[in-house]
Amino acid sequence: xxxxxxxxxxxxKPPFWRDRAKRALIFQLLLVAAVAAFLLYIVxxxxxxxxxxxxxxxxxxxxxxxxxxxxxxxxxYSSQSTYGRTFLVGLLNTLLVGGLGVVAATFIGFIVGIxxxxxxxxxxRLATAYIETFRxxxxxxxxxxxxxxxLRTLPSxxxxxxxxxxIFLNVRGLYLPEPLFExxxxxIPATFIVAIIASIALVIWxxxxxxATGKRLxxxxxxxxxxxxxxxxxxxxxxxxxTWDVPELRGFNFRGGITxxxxxxxxxLALSIYTASFIAEIVRSGIQAISHGQxxxxxxxxxxxxxxxxxxxxxxxxRVIIPPLTSQYLNLIKNSSLATAIGYPDxxxxxxxxxxxxxxxxxxxxxxxxxxxLTISLLVSMFMNWFNARVALVER
Amino acid sequence: xxxxxxxxxxxxxxxxxxxxxxxxxxxxxxxPINTIFTLIGLYILYLLVVPTVxxxxxxxxxxGTTRDDCSREGACWVFVNARFTQFIYGxxxxxxxxxxxxxxxxxxxxxAWLAIPRLPFKRWVAxxxxxxxxxxxYVLLHGGYFDLxxxxxxxxxxxxxxxxxxTVGMVGALPIGIVLALGRRSNMPIVKSFCVVFIEFWxxxxxxxxxxxxxVMLPLFLPSGIxxxxxVRALIGLTLFQSAYMAEVIRGGLQAIPKGQEEAAAALGMxxxxxxxxxxxxxxxxxxxxxxxxxxxxxxxxTTLVMIIGLFDLLGIVQAALSDxxxxxxxxxxxxxxxxMFWIFCFSMSRYSQYLERKLHTGHKR
Numbered sequence: 001x002x003x004x005x006x007x008x009x010x011x012x013k014p015p016f017w018r019d020r021a022k023r024a025l026i027f028q029l030l031l032v033a034a035v036a037a038f039l040l041y042i043v044x045x046x047x048x049x050x051x052x053x054x055x056x057x058x059x060x061x062x063x064x065x066x067x068x069x070x071x072x073x074x075x076x077y078s079s080q081s082t083y084g085r086t087f088l089v090g091l092l093n094t095l096l097v098g099g100l101g102v103v104a105a106t107f108i109g110f111i112v113g114i115x116x117x118x119x120x121x122x123x124x125r126l127a128t129a130y131i132e133t134f135r136x137x138x139x140x141x142x143x144x145x146x147x148x149x150x151l152r153t154l155p156s157x158x159x160x161x162x163x164x165x166x167i168f169l170n171v172r173g174l175y176l177p178e179p180l181f182e183x184x185x186x187x188i189p190a191t192f193i194v195a196i197i198a199s200i201a202l203v204i205w206x207x208x209x210x211x212a213t214g215k216r217l218x219x220x221x222x223x224x225x226x227x228x229x230x231x232x233x234x235x236x237x238x239x240x241x242x243t244w245d246v247p248e249l250r251g252f253n254f255r256g257g258i259t260x261x262x263x264x265x266x267x268x269l270a271l272s273i274y275t276a277s278f279i280a281e282i283v284r285s286g287i288q289a290i291s292h293g294q295x296x297x298x299x300x301x302x303x304x305x306x307x308x309x310x311x312x313x314x315x316x317x318x319r320v321i322i323p324p325l326t327s328q329y330l331n332l333i334k335n336s337s338l339a340t341a342i343g344y345p346d347x348x349x350x351x352x353x354x355x356x357x358x359x360x361x362x363x364x365x366x367x368x369x370x371x372x373x374l375t376i377s378l379l380v381s382m383f384m385n386w387f388n389a390r391v392a393l394v395e396r
Numbered sequence: 397x398x399x400x401x402x403x404x405x406x407x408x409x410x411x412x413x414x415x416x417x418x419x420x421x422x423x424x425x426x427x428p429i430n431t432i433f434t435l436i437g438l439y440i441l442y443l444l445v446v447p448t449v450x451x452x453x454x455x456x457x458x459x460g461t462t463r464d465d466c467s468r469e470g471a472c473w474v475f476v477n478a479r480f481t482q483f484i485y486g487x488x489x490x491x492x493x494x495x496x497x498x499x500x501x502x503x504x505x506x507x508a509w510l511a512i513p514r515l516p517f518k519r520w521v522a523x524x525x526x527x528x529x530x531x532x533x534y535v536l537l538h539g540g541y542f543d544l545x546x547x548x549x550x551x552x553x554x555x556x557x558x559x560x561x562x563t564v565g566m567v568g569a570l571p572i573g574i575v576l577a578l579g580r581r582s583n584m585p586i587v588k589s590f591c592v593v594f595i596e597f598w599x600x601x602x603x604x605x606x607x608x609x610x611x612v613m614l615p616l617f618l619p620s621g622i623x624x625x626x627x628v629r630a631l632i633g634l635t636l637f638q639s640a641y642m643a644e645v646i647r648g649g650l651q652a653i654p655k656g657q658e659e660a661a662a663a664l665g666m667x668x669x670x671x672x673x674x675x676x677x678x679x680x681x682x683x684x685x686x687x688x689x690x691x692x693x694x695x696x697x698x699t700t701l702v703m704i705i706g707l708f709d710l711l712g713i714v715q716a717a718l719s720d721x722x723x724x725x726x727x728x729x730x731x732x733x734x735x736x737m738f739w740i741f742c743f744s745m746s747r748y749s750q751y752l753e754r755k756l757h758t759g760h761k762r
Contacts, residue, residue, distance in 0.1 A: 028586040035590070042617045049616045120430045121423035122437040136742035137735045138697040141711055145735070148718070149728045334602035341704055352608055362612045370601045370609075377600035 046363070053360070061359045062087070068354055070345045072261050083355050090347035091372060097267055097346065098333040104272035105332060106325075109279025116284050127280065135277040140338055142274055147266035147342045154262075157253050166246050174260040175247035182241040188231050195230045199223030263344035267336065275332045279325060286321035287313070319391045326384045330377055337373075347372060452732070463723060475726040476733045479717050483733070486553015486708050492545065495536045496556055502529060503559065511748060513755075526567060549627040553708035555737060557627075561634060561699040561709065566692050568635035573642025578672060580647055591643070598640035603698050606633045611705040630702050634695070641691050649684035650676065682756060689749035693742050700738075710734055 016022045050057060062084040069079045073089040074096065116127035134142070152171060155161065160170035168175040199222075206219040235241075247257030290313050298312040339346035340353050347369060356365040411417050424434040455470025458477070466472035476483070485496050506525045509515050537560075540546040552560070579591035598606070610633030614624060624632075653676050661671040703712030714730045717723065 024584045028584050031587060031590065045619050046616045049620055052620060118433070119423070119426070120433050120437070122441075123433050126437050126440065132743060133739070136693075136697075136739045136746065138700040138711065138738055140700040140703075141731060141735055141738065144711070144715065144727075145731045149731050153727075337602040337604045338701070340604065348602070348604055348608075352605060356608075356612065362616065366605060366609050366613055369605050373602055373605065374597065374600040377596075 055360050057361070057363065059364055061361050061364070064359070066355070067358070070350055071343075072264065072345055083359065086355055087347070087351050087368065090345060090350040093344070093350075094333070094336055094339075094346040094348075094372075097264060097271065097336050097339065097344070101268055101271040101275065101332050101336065102329050104268065105275035105279055105328070108272060108276035110283055112276060113280035113283025113287075116280060117287060131277045131280050133277075134273055135281075137274075139270060139274045139335055140341060142270040143266055143338055143342055146269045147262065151262040151266050157249060160249070160254075166244070168247055168249075168254060171262070172253065172259075173262045174265055175254045176258045176260065177244040177246045178256070178258045180243045180245050182243065184238050185241045187238060188235050188241075191234045192227070192231045195223075195226040199226050202226075261344070263339070263342050266342055267339050267344050267346075271332055271335060275328055275335075278328050278331075282321055282324045282328065286317040289320045290316050322387055322391075323384055326380055326387075330380050333376055334373060463726075471729050471732070472726055473729065475717075475723050475729050479723075482554060482717065483710065483713055483737075484555045486557055486713055487551040488547060488553070488556070489545075489551065492539070492547060495539070495544065495547075499533045499536050500556070502532065503563070530564075530567070549625050552627070554713045555710045557702075557707065558696070558699050558709045558711075561631065561702060561707075562692065562696040564631055565634035565638050565695055565699070568631070569638035569642045569695075570688075572635070572639035573646050574677070576639060576643035577646035577650060580643065581650060595640045595643050598637050599644070603634075603637055603701055604704060606637045607701060607705050609633065626705070627707060630705060630707055634699070634702075638691070638695050641694075642688070645684055645687040645691055646680070648687060649680035652683055653680050685756065686749045686753045689745055689752070693745050693749075696741060696745070697738065710737060 013019075016026075063082050065079075066081055066083050066086045067079050070077055070086070070089055072093060074092045075085075075089060077085055077089050112127045112130055115123050116131070118124050118127070154169060154171045157170050157172060160168040160175075162168050166177050199219075202217075202223055203219045206217050210216040245256045247254040247259075294312055294316065295308060298308040303311065336346055337348040340349035343349065352365055352369045356362055359365070408414075412421070425431045451470045453470075455467070456473055457466045457470065458473050460466065460474040461478060463472070463474070465474050481490070481493070485493055488496055506521065506529060509521050510518065510525065515521075535541050536544070537552065538547060538549070576591050576595055579587050580595065582588050582591070607630060610629045611626065614629050614632065618624065657675055657679065658671055661675040666674070699709055700711040702709050703715065708716060711734050714734045718727050718730050
């Protein structure tokens with residue numbers, strides 16, 4: 001009987017390519033080497049190209065004067081400001097449209113999502129039509145629609161659409177009255193903060209008392225009254241220390257008040273409406289994911305209907321809703337970079353657009369822009385992991 | 397034994413429990429709050445539908461060649477009519493459009509063949525669609541072979557370019573996505589961290605910065621003297637971006653396969669690639685199809701962003717046509733047409749994905 005050539009004498013180690021651990025090590029070393037070689041190749045090429053074009057790398061350009069104006073900025077900015085300031089203005093504008101977009105999209109999305117589950121046939125169909133229309137049309141197209149087909153065709157300043165003679169809408173934007181705070185106004189925000197702290201204390205005390213004695217106060221209603229009633233009371237007590245600066249037509253344009261530029265309006269509308277259609281679907285599936293048995297069991301315990309919703313359905317639905325919801329918020333903030341297509345001065349538009357074209361510092365500018373979005377994504381996913389760990393079902 | 401011989405004849409159910417009246421009561425007017433909602437809904441419907449129908453159909457102008465054929469009371473579809481060829485093929489030479497038509501026909505035939513479950517030879521059709529057809533399509537569209545005149549890529553555009561970007565981006569992203577997803581689940585720490593960083597990087601940045609990067613930074617990365625076509629640069633950006641999203645869809649599918657499958661394959665002495673290629677991936681891919689279709693829908697919508705770096709996809713060419721001085725002021729018509737085209741594609745794909753989800757809702761559910 002011949003010995004097969006594959007048989008090894010006992011005790012001898014297999015060759016290294018049969019050893020899984022060694023194979024993994026070699027493979028990973030090869031991967032590192034390949035990636036390093038690729039990066040070196042790219043860096044070398046880039047350096048050659050940059051020196052051929054006479055561009056010096058580095059972030060020194062951030063201190064140079066930008067020399068261009070920005071139509072909307074939340075901080076002081078003029079064409080004499082530096083590129084570093086431009087970056088900040090763009091970042092703040094991105095956060096502004098992102099933040100307001102998140103609020104509006106959540107509001108519309110929850111209403112439409114709940115309407116889709118309504119027993120009212122017509123309402124449910126209208127909500128479905130909304131979702132299927134807006135989520136199947138590209139966002140950029142919707143932005144163009146609101147900007148070029150709606151806001152750019154509005155009448156001029158003289159023939160503005162007026163809402164109650166205080167709000168005006170025309171081709172140059174939306175004009176809102178601006179509140180001017182007089183002395184003594186500081187008391188109102190202070191009361192507001194005190195009311196919030198008092199409400200939190202009340203809710204905690206109420207929960208402890210409920211657990212100890214079984215008695216409970218309608219703490220949510222009381223805190224609602226505290227948070228909104230107390231500042232209002234103080235406001236009237238101090239004689240309403242607010243005056244409104246109402247926009248007025250002078251010559252060819254409006255003076256005074258707050259001006260909302262049409263680029264912002266178009267972007268904000270499109271982002272909110274588009275993202276709301278996704279949020280509505282998330283809300284619907286979150287509520288539907290709660291099995292009917294949960295509601296029935298809660299009713300069998302003779303919990304009143306509002307407590308069934310608040311203590312049983314909503315906490316469980318939120319567990320399903322919040323992770324996809326945060327990723328929609330993230331999408332909205334990333335999508336706000338489409339601002340560049342209509343000229344809203346967001347980060348991509350003023351920094352990765354104008355600044356890049358003027359300075360030619362492509363690598364630094366793109367890297368800084370990407371770093372901003374990556375940081376936002378990272379923060380949001382950190383929040384999501386924290387939240388998931390907090391609400392995850394503890395299983396046996 | 398029947399005592400009472402007369403049997404009362406069967407009567408129809410009262411109209412309050414069956415029929416249209418009952419339906420109205422049950423679904424629209426059951427209670428004061430619902431009645432208010434119904435009335436508000438009807439009012440919204442009235443506000444939306446009546447002006448839209450009047451604008452788009454009743455007062456619209458359909459035939460003609462110039463803007464003078466439009467009465468301006470309703471939609472001027474003459475504009476879309478006059479520009480239709482451009483919207484579909486971009487600036488592709490008129491005499492060569494038959495080539496694009498052949499590619500369109502082949503594309504839709506292959507898609508239909510793969511999408512309809514009853515048709516046979518799926519595997520061979522899929523291999524042809526992934527390997528043979530791209531070559532045929534490139535030869536036909538680009539030309540330069542077999543006496544076909546060359547059509548440079550900057551003349552490609554319209555719906556043709558949109559479909560091309562979406563399909564190539566998708567087909568390119570699938571293999572990269574599979575590798576990334578397998579790498580992310582790997583036991584090897586360096587491979588795993590590479591894949592995690594790669595995926596999270598592309599998922600964390602907006603597509604528009606990726607396209608900017610592809611159009612501004614890619615030329616810097618290559619040795620001087622080598623220039624890459626603008627379309628190819630956009631495709632590279634789209635593919636890398638898409639592959640990260642694809643990897644996450646595939647990872648979800650892989651996670652849904654019970655661990656016992658892989659362990660059983662390992663117990664039979666299969667190597668890693670055999671375990672993945674023969675046991676895990678075939679089962680996982682089946683479950684991933686709805687997710688892949690959904691990613692494709694978002695890629696299809698995202699291709700509109702290429703107009704920002706100067707390519708004329710469907711939206712880009714509509715936008716360009718709107719600034720034509722002979723047709724100023726028809727932006728609404730142009731956008732409605734483009735929206736309708738995108739909507740048809742996306743809606744039918746999402747319906748197909750829902751159908752697949754129902755059809756594949758077997759097997760792994762316990």
